[in-house]
Amino acid sequence: MMAKTKRKVQPQFEGHRALIVKEEGTCVVEQVISFDSEILETSTAMLPRENELRLLDDNHGYVYHIYNLDKPARIEAENIKRLRRSSALKGIFEFETGKKQFDLIGFMPWVIIVLLAIFK
Secondary structure, three states, X not given: OOOOOOOOOOHXXXXXXXXXXXXXXXXXXXXXXXXXXXXXXXXXXXXXXXXXXEEEOOXXXXXXXXXEOOHHHHHHHHHHHHHXXXXXXXXXXXXXXXXXXXXXXXXXXXXHHHHHHHOO
């Protein structure tokens, strides 16, 4: 199982929970971190919104996004989350280290100062 992220839950998603029903007859309730029209993000997975069932809990006011996932679907959702995290980390450490062209305009003031110092 994938480690949970430390990403902070946005205030508008505090009342949302994802209930993931597993094929072994068990379920997991996870806090929803964010969602849009296509993807729901929890601390361990990215789930497609197209096959969810939404229910409102009258006692606590939570909105439950219910998913019935078999093992391959759960693994794929976790892999999508891992891929998103690794691509974000790759973007952080990607530096522009290519060779830069010589900047003659930026070098001209130094040439003028050196020439003035020599011929003064």
